[in-house]
Ligand SMILES: O=C(O)C1=C[C@@H](OP(=O)(O)O)[C@@H](O)[C@H](O)C1
């Protein structure tokens with residue numbers, strides 16, 4: 085560091101920058117926190133179930149807190165045990181009751197959903213099926229993230245009205261509903277799979293089978309399969325119709341039904357979070373075992389470990405987990421539409437490969453916490469290499485050996501309040517000294533303890549930097 089720095093706790097609001105300290109191969113094992121996607125799905129199904137559910141291994145983070153706080157507003161009791169890593173949920177039952185509607189008969193129930201895509205999309209569907217008056221709003225970026233395809237799917241089949249009020253049909257979302265009519269729905273899935281997942285989970289709340297037709301392509305299909313698998317645990321049913329022989333690429337419709345019953349549900353560790361630790365092994369030439377995940381996991385992002393294998397790493401299944409051993413890295417041409425949350429991780433790994441890496445099929449990454457194609461390219465270019473931006477992805481060219489080995493005190497990585505920018509850029513520090521990452525606390529969205537977990541895995545302390553009041557840099 086050119087300036088002296090202090091070591092303080094990452095959670096402190098005064099921390100404005102972090103610099104990860106390199107130091108050879110990363111070796112060890114880790115169990116990431118619970119999956120955000122599974123936690124928020126399980127909360128929806130448990131909330132609208134009859135009876136009590138016990139959800140074990142749940143994620144404690146901003147995205148799950150906004151879901152919990154919102155459900156509490158319609159009378160769902162959610163009791164944290166074990167620091168929130170187990171949640172005991174008393175469901176309100178799926179059947180729309182006059183009592184439930186009375187909760188919001190006058191003013192709308194206001195829910196704050198921060199920048200959580202799963203929360204706003206799943207709740208929009210579930211609450212419109214449940215009935216009542218609601219207003220769902222979030223942070224500025226959330227008001228730029230599209231929800232039009234979901235609102236347009238619900239509106240014609242709603243006894244009531246629903247509208248997304250920001251430009252381009254983005255949240256806030258206003259709902260005034262007496263429930264779904266039972267009419268079939270049609271949903272577009274080219275921007276996000278969360279619309280279909282939300283409608284599917286809401287089906288059993290509507291208490292009559294609903295046919296949902298898929299219009300055009302569907303991105304992030306593994307999350308749709310995850311939805312179906314999780315619904316089954318709570319008593320929901322899904323019947324699929326496909327065009328042609330290729331089941332998932334020819335997805336045409338799903339009819340959802342059943343009713344939710346409380347149950348005991350185990351949440352897997354988060355596979356997107358695991359990507360950072362597998363990547364740490366890949367780029368440092370070390371080996372990292374991620375515990376609690378295997379290829380039968382319901383999260384498609386475990387597939388990221390196979391991409392690393394294609395790049396030259398060793399993929400080992402052992403001790404109830406997947407281990408990645410780093411080796412010389414090859415550039416790859418890879419379709420990542422099914423595992424788009426790991427694009428930023430892969431882009432960092434690709435900088436250390438022996439040839440260019442082309443990432444395809446992730447045009448929808450422009451609609452996430454930030455534009456994860458355009459802004460990713462801008463940040464990676466700061467390292468001095470070449471990154472080409474495409475409509476559907478990126479080509480990342482390897483860094484020169486000079487750029488890989490010199491101290492880079494000149495490089496400050498912007499994170500755009502995107503947790504995955506911060507966690508991916510952390511990996512750069514394992515190879516290149518001096519790079520600073522702004523706003524490290526943005527990992528709170530899905531992984532508040534990320535920096536501490538990285539420290540314990542690497543056995544090295546990062547360097548934290550604070551700002552004086554007024555913005556001047558201080559030690
Ligand atoms: O359903 C889910 O849990 C998710 C689906 C994906 O979103 P898209 O379907 O918008 O790609 C993913 O990026 C997000 O982090 C979680």
Ligand SMILES: C=C(OP(=O)(O)O)C(=O)O
Nearest residue numbers: 199200201202425452453
């Ligand atoms: C895209 C993400 O989240 P969400 O869409 O749920 O806000 C993510 O976690 O990378």
